[in-house]
Amino acid sequence: EITKAVLARIKAVDNQVQAFVTVTEEEALQLSAELDGKDLSGKLAGIPYALKDIFCTRGIRTTCSSRMLENFVPAYDCTVVRKLSAEQAVLVGKLNMDEFAMGSSTEQSAFFATRNPWNRECVPGGSSGGSAAAVAADEVPFALGTDTGGSIRQPAAYCGVVGFKPTYGRVSRWGVISYASSLDQVGTLTKDVRDGALIMNIIAGRDSLDSTSVDLPVPDYTEFLDKDIQGMRIAYPRELLQSGIDENIERAVKNALLKFEEMGASVEEVSLPHCEYALPTYYLVATAEASANLARFDGVRYGLRQAEAENVIDMFSKSRAIGFGAEVKRRIMLGTYALSSGYYDAYYLKALKARRLIADDFARVFADYDLIVTPTTPTTAFKLGEQVDDPLTLLMNDVLTVPVNMAGLPAISIPCGHHEGLPIGMQLIAKAFSEGTLFRAAHAFE
Numbered sequence: 001e002i003t004k005a006v007l008a009r010i011k012a013v014d015n016q017v018q019a020f021v022t023v024t025e026e027e028a029l030q031l032s033a034e035l036d037g038k039d040l041s042g043k044l045a046g047i048p049y050a051l052k053d054i055f056c057t058r059g060i061r062t063t064c065s066s067r068m069l070e071n072f073v074p075a076y077d078c079t080v081v082r083k084l085s086a087e088q089a090v091l092v093g094k095l096n097m098d099e100f101a102m103g104s105s106t107e108q109s110a111f112f113a114t115r116n117p118w119n120r121e122c123v124p125g126g127s128s129g130g131s132a133a134a135v136a137a138d139e140v141p142f143a144l145g146t147d148t149g150g151s152i153r154q155p156a157a158y159c160g161v162v163g164f165k166p167t168y169g170r171v172s173r174w175g176v177i178s179y180a181s182s183l184d185q186v187g188t189l190t191k192d193v194r195d196g197a198l199i200m201n202i203i204a205g206r207d208s209l210d211s212t213s214v215d216l217p218v219p220d221y222t223e224f225l226d227k228d229i230q231g232m233r234i235a236y237p238r239e240l241l242q243s244g245i246d247e248n249i250e251r252a253v254k255n256a257l258l259k260f261e262e263m264g265a266s267v268e269e270v271s272l273p274h275c276e277y278a279l280p281t282y283y284l285v286a287t288a289e290a291s292a293n294l295a296r297f298d299g300v301r302y303g304l305r306q307a308e309a310e311n312v313i314d315m316f317s318k319s320r321a322i323g324f325g326a327e328v329k330r331r332i333m334l335g336t337y338a339l340s341s342g343y344y345d346a347y348y349l350k351a352l353k354a355r356r357l358i359a360d361d362f363a364r365v366f367a368d369y370d371l372i373v374t375p376t377t378p379t380t381a382f383k384l385g386e387q388v389d390d391p392l393t394l395l396m397n398d399v400l401t402v403p404v405n406m407a408g409l410p411a412i413s414i415p416c417g418h419h420e421g422l423p424i425g426m427q428l429i430a431k432a433f434s435e436g437t438l439f440r441a442a443h444a445f446e
């Protein structure tokens with residue numbers, strides 16, 4: 001019944017929201033029929049969900065919203081999907097995104113743009129825009145996304161849902177198509193904080209198939225939910241409130257800080273002096289890694305092949321010319337340039353040094369504080385088409401989320417108000433592997 005209701009809801013609203021690239025109706029109905037009458041001991045028995053189309057799913061097309069992978073059907077499930085299946089969750093479909101997770105509006109999808117359910121003239125954010133929109137429009141109770149520079153938190157903020165990005169290494173990335181491997185992390189988009197904690201209980205943990213996943217025990221995150229925040233030490237970084245934040249957003253976050261104080265937390269201003277270098281640093285590190293990761297799409301092993309070619313090199317370049325969109329090509333070129341021998345020291349190596357300074361800024365603050373609070377984004381959702389030809393303005397959406405990925409920290413975006421009918425998101429950041437602190441504070445605020 002739940003699966004049928006969710007599929008009916010998708011049918012009723014998705015032609016307006018356009019969150020889904022693929023609806024796996026047949027598979028979902030079959031699985032839920034099989035579950036009926038079975039031992040339903042799974043923690044998510046019969047609960048429908050959907051995935052950003054970057055997670056490999058056995059027998060189900062996985063496109064990364066790219067022409068390159070338009071007809072790619074993986075032969076295996078990624079680790080997080082295996083874990084959800086083991087708890088009897090029911091996958092109902094794959095969600096739209098910016099191609100290869102490069103973008104902040106879901107307009108870079110090779111297929112179509114997803115709409116913001118609050119105002120369909122506006123973008124849902126990105127790159128996990130389909131995931132945020134599907135949860136906001138009540139098409140699914142939860143979705144998974146990935147976050148390399150903000151791709152869970154920024155769309156969560158734009159769509160008024162909860163977006164959770166765990167510590168780098170907390171969740172296995174095995175079977176998730178890579179964008180920038182030292183930054184990518186899997187996380188959740190949910191209606192509330194409790195659901196995020198429940199899903200994290202299932203997907204977190206060491207995976208021998210992903211050597212960057214960390215071997216630390218996974219606590220029961222729901223145990224943090226009902227603890228109060230008496231005595232919690234909260235910092236808010238001065239610089240991040242000066243970087244062109246819309247005054248309505250600043251007001252909403254300041255009100256939220258007052259509420260934290262009323263609940264017994266202390267709030268103090270701090271400095272993260274190197275965060276101003278986070279965006280340029282990110283766009284060197286992320287594109288460098290992307291240029292290496294995307295080299296595998298050559299028309300031989302995966303995806304699209306342009307067979308009408310004179311020789312194999314011509315086949316590589318024609319396949320890539322047709323298969324990749326403009327933004328992906330731009331980033332491959334930038335990353336290749338940054339890694340090339342004459343420029344490596346000036347760009348890539350320098351970016352790595354700046355990244356260390358950014359991480360050290362956070363470490364310094366976290367020696368004295370439990371939590372850092374910022375807005376998630378400088379503005380609310382913008383209009384479709386408004387920034388599509390302006391990659392530099394588009395990058396500014398990520399100015400508050402990117403530093404967190406550079407330092408590998410966990411963070412959550414939760415709704416903290418509205419302006420002109422559009423949601424405002426607040427970001428909470430904690431020490432590495434202190435996910436519980438985030439759930440505790442976010443739930444207290446909710």
Ligand code: GLN
Pocket residue numbers: 101102103104126127146147148149150151152179286398
């Ligand atoms: N918007 C950022 C980018 O375009 C972040 C994307 C992400 O987190 N995947 O790279």
